[in-house]
Amino acid sequence: MSLEIGVIAMQGAFREHCAMVERCGAHAVEIRQAPDPADARFAGLDRFDGLIIPGGESTVIGRLLVMCGLVDPIRGCGRAGMPVYGSCAGLIMLCSEIEGPDGMPLDQPRLGLLDARARRNAFGRQIDSFTAPLPIRHVGPDIEAVYIRAPLITRRGEGVEVLAEADLAGTVLPAAVRQGNILASAFHPELTEDTRFHRYFLSMCEDYAAGKP
């Protein structure tokens, strides 16, 4: 049976993630509202084999997730071991701490599934969007990384594996990380033709699906 991936479709690049998931041979379902336990067709987010939180604007996505009652269901899935992947604003949503470009803490809704601190708009305004070739552990030596007002990780817990790093004016900071079932990238693989990063995530989902009762 093919994998079924829930893509949070509040705002941002969710269509591109869905297209990428489908290109990789899995099925993508757009999620716009909290599952209704009374609706037999949609028994809950736990029916999925993985979840994706796209890039966009983390404050907007966060506010909409709160409004739609999706924070606890997503958190529950992540804590129960379901693979969750966040790109860009999705990375910010996954982190336990968020800071502004100046390093000052920001109080905005988050899922806290990743023991790390995200710096929003880390590259500043002058170079807010760019593409760079990037070696990514477990994925490939030459991935095209598209950064759009991207965050970087400025603190990470012990269990957080760094998959890729970016050079921020001489300071090297994590740009892609994994903590068990949680995967995050500061860049947007869904905006390229390269399916390798999504295939890596789907391999995590396959392992998870295989272990489901």
Ligand code: GLN
């Ligand atoms: N700068 C955005 C934020 O802080 C993220 C940008 C993106 O997802 N492309 O939420």
